Amino acid sequence: MNNSKIDKRISQYPKSLEYQIKSYEKIPVELFNDSKDGSIYIANLIARAIREKQEHDENIVLGLATGSSPLMVYAELIRLHKEEELSFQNVITFNLDEYYPLDPSRLESYDYFMHHYFFDHIDILEENINIPKGDLKLSEVKKYCNNYEKKIHLAGGIDIQLLGIGRSGHIGFNEPGSEDNTLTRLVRLDNLTRHDASDDFGGLEKVPYEAITMGVKTILNAKEIYIMAWGQHKADIVKEAIEGKPSAFIPSTFLQQHANVRFYMDTAAANKLTRVQTPWKVGSCKWDEDLATKAVIWLSQLVNKPILKLTDEDYNEYGLSELILNQTNAYQLNIKIFNRLQHTITGWPGGKPNTDDSQRPERANPKKKRVLLFSPHPDDDVISMGGTFLRLVEQGHEVHVAYQTSGNTAVHDHDALRYLEFYEDFHNTVIGKSVKSKSFRDLEKLLANANNHKITQALKDTKGLIRRGEARAGARFCGVPDERIHFMDMPFYEAESSKKRMLSEADISLTMDLIKKIKPHQVFAAGDLADPHGTHRVCLNAVIEALTRMKGKKWIKDCWLWLYRGAWQEFDINEIEMCVPLSPNELIKKRNAIFLHQSQKDRPVFPGEDEREFWQRAEDRTRKTAEEYRELGFAEYEAMEAFRRWHY
Numbered sequence: 001m002n003n004s005k006i007d008k009r010i011s012q013y014p015k016s017l018e019y020q021i022k023s024y025e026k027i028p029v030e031l032f033n034d035s036k037d038g039s040i041y042i043a044n045l046i047a048r049a050i051r052e053k054q055e056h057d058e059n060i061v062l063g064l065a066t067g068s069s070p071l072m073v074y075a076e077l078i079r080l081h082k083e084e085e086l087s088f089q090n091v092i093t094f095n096l097d098e099y100y101p102l103d104p105s106r107l108e109s110y111d112y113f114m115h116h117y118f119f120d121h122i123d124i125l126e127e128n129i130n131i132p133k134g135d136l137k138l139s140e141v142k143k144y145c146n147n148y149e150k151k152i153h154l155a156g157g158i159d160i161q162l163l164g165i166g167r168s169g170h171i172g173f174n175e176p177g178s179e180d181n182t183l184t185r186l187v188r189l190d191n192l193t194r195h196d197a198s199d200d201f202g203g204l205e206k207v208p209y210e211a212i213t214m215g216v217k218t219i220l221n222a223k224e225i226y227i228m229a230w231g232q233h234k235a236d237i238v239k240e241a242i243e244g245k246p247s248a249f250i251p252s253t254f255l256q257q258h259a260n261v262r263f264y265m266d267t268a269a270a271n272k273l274t275r276v277q278t279p280w281k282v283g284s285c286k287w288d289e290d291l292a293t294k295a296v297i298w299l300s301q302l303v304n305k306p307i308l309k310l311t312d313e314d315y316n317e318y319g320l321s322e323l324i325l326n327q328t329n330a331y332q333l334n335i336k337i338f339n340r341l342q343h344t345i346t347g348w349p350g351g352k353p354n355t356d357d358s359q360r361p362e363r364a365n366p367k368k369k370r371v372l373l374f375s376p377h378p379d380d381d382v383i384s385m386g387g388t389f390l391r392l393v394e395q396g397h398e399v400h401v402a403y404q405t406s407g408n409t410a411v412h413d414h415d416a417l418r419y420l421e422f423y424e425d426f427h428n429t430v431i432g433k434s435v436k437s438k439s440f441r442d443l444e445k446l447l448a449n450a451n452n453h454k455i456t457q458a459l460k461d462t463k464g465l466i467r468r469g470e471a472r473a474g475a476r477f478c479g480v481p482d483e484r485i486h487f488m489d490m491p492f493y494e495a496e497s498s499k500k501r502m503l504s505e506a507d508i509s510l511t512m513d514l515i516k517k518i519k520p521h522q523v524f525a526a527g528d529l530a531d532p533h534g535t536h537r538v539c540l541n542a543v544i545e546a547l548t549r550m551k552g553k554k555w556i557k558d559c560w561l562w563l564y565r566g567a568w569q570e571f572d573i574n575e576i577e578m579c580v581p582l583s584p585n586e587l588i589k590k591r592n593a594i595f596l597h598q599s600q601k602d603r604p605v606f607p608g609e610d611e612r613e614f615w616q617r618a619e620d621r622t623r624k625t626a627e628e629y630r631e632l633g634f635a636e637y638e639a640m641e642a643f644r645r646w647h648y
């Protein structure tokens with residue numbers, strides 16, 4: 001994006017909307033379709049500021065963040081340096097934070113991160129880089145932090161501060177409890193933050209408990225602040241930060257006090273804002289059937305009445321008179337929305353043969369469909385849509401399942417060791433000869449020391465095989481023959497850190513090849529974009545990109561893409577386009593399929609902050625969907641699995 005485009009966008013910022021939503025949003029918001037667009041825009045703002053200072057022979061001081069949020073900003077700045085002669089010789093940087101204690105040479109350190117993803121690729125002067133040191137003696141920390149503050153001051157203060165937001169609401173590592181007068185200091189990390197970092201450190205127990213961070217006040221002292229949030233998993237905290245009362249419980253709310261701050265986000269991260277959730281509270285709406293459905297469900301849940309019992313008074317009292325204005329009365333609207341939702345419910349996820357399908361979510365023909373179920377991790381198929389999966393097979397469709405990634409980061413070391421011991425014992429006793437080869441002993445040694453090592457390829461491969469076996473067992477249990485079970489091992493997932501997991505051409509062509517081979521009528525893919533490591537997002541992008549690229553092919557017109565959601569997040573009722581009820585027995589069968597993923601049982605490596613096991617989450621979620629349908633006035637089912645169609 002060039003400067004004039006940026007200027008244009010800035011001038012087009014919708015002032016009237018800004019005014020309308022002012023009472024809810026206390027930080028100005030800039031929305032983008034996706035994180036790439038937003039990141040390029042931010043990078044160009046920074047580049048423009050750097051160049052402006054260069055014109056006056058001045059330095060610019062940037063406050064920088066790590067984490068996944070700024071990665072694409074740094075990538076674009078690198079591109080601008082390489083292709084558009086952007087120089088960083090006049091740039092002084094101060095990073096927000098660093099884990100403590102942690103040696104800067106460690107791959108998990110923010111020092112390594114900044115050099116690896118940014119500084120090593122630009123012409124910044126090494127002496128202009130400042131990153132809090134994680135390898136200080138405890139007795140040195142206080143003085144060091146005071147000096148860090150002084151150094152920022154001496155450099156002229158921070159011109160632009162770049163921030164991400166943690167799911168705990170932190171900015172920098174200012175966790176809940178941090179007041180707005182805090183300066184650079186040693187802090188204790190919140191549990192949620194440690195969970196989110198566990199992937200990079202190879203397990204929660206390896207994540208440091210403390211960090212050195214700039215304070216809230218240090219951040220607020222910056223002349224300008226750009227804060228970013230990408231993805232649905234940030235939606236709840238984004239709403240709190242922007243619409244909540246300023247409080248130390250959510251330190252990002254203190255940004256509301258700053259005169260020159262902007263929140264850049266994608267539509268997924270904006271999903272919980274009042275203007276998106278209940279736009280009728282913000283101002284006059286353009287009512288279409290989707291928005292009307294959303295409003296009717298909202299009202300029904302708010303007043304605790306089934307849809308068909310909502311009255312004109314209910315609509316008027318809760319600010320929805322505008323909605324029934326062009327209907328004869330509330331009842332007419334109620335019936336319309338009720339029917340729409342009723343038509344989402346079907347026991348025939350592959351379409352009901354020999355029936356009129358005009359009011360059904362799926363086509364009746366062809367009677368026997370080829371179905372391709374994409375599962376990002378080896379257990380998402382059964383966790384998220386196990387009941388529907390079983391039904392599709394039972395109803396005679398040709399069901400293929402494709403495991404997109406190896407899932408090899410999420411197996412405990414001790415489980416891997418158990419399998420390797422079995423392998424050795426099996427050979428020694430059943431086959432009768434020792435297999436204690438040199439490489440096997442190396443592996444054992446590695447496993448014994450795994451706590452102190454970065455997981456190596458051999459160990460990762462072992463873990464991948466364990467998950468492969470479990471996936472095969474789960475799919476067979478659901479009735480899929482071996483030749484319809486596909487393991488894709490998508491390359492993006494094998495990157496050294498979860499932050500580096502970006503979709504590549506190789507991933508897309510793997511996906512295209514499989515789709516071309518099967519020519520499915522139905523594709524199911526995970527659309528729960530809130531998984532903490534972003535794997536589902538990348539996997540979905542691969543499927544959408546692959547299907548979009550093949551759009552010209554004749555057979556692809558018959559290929560419908562359905563999204564399901566998994567353990568992390570469910571669709572809102574108004575988003576659901578197909579809802580498959582499960583009987584109590586089907587629910588138990590689904591549970592048994594999930595149990596076959598033994599390495600994920602009891603305590604998975606990456607449980608997130610939710611204490612429940614995956615099968616419990618899956619059941620709670622699907623029971624909740626059934627309960628919500630019941631409360632809206634529909635029949636009572638044990639559980640329901642929900643889907644939404646994606647038009648590519």
Ligand code: F6R
Pocket residue numbers: 064065066067068069070096097163164165166167170171172173
């Ligand atoms: C990183 C930092 C943190 C992150 C936040 C979001 O230097 O200070 O506040 O910005 O945890 O992390 P990501 O971007 O990985 O979601």
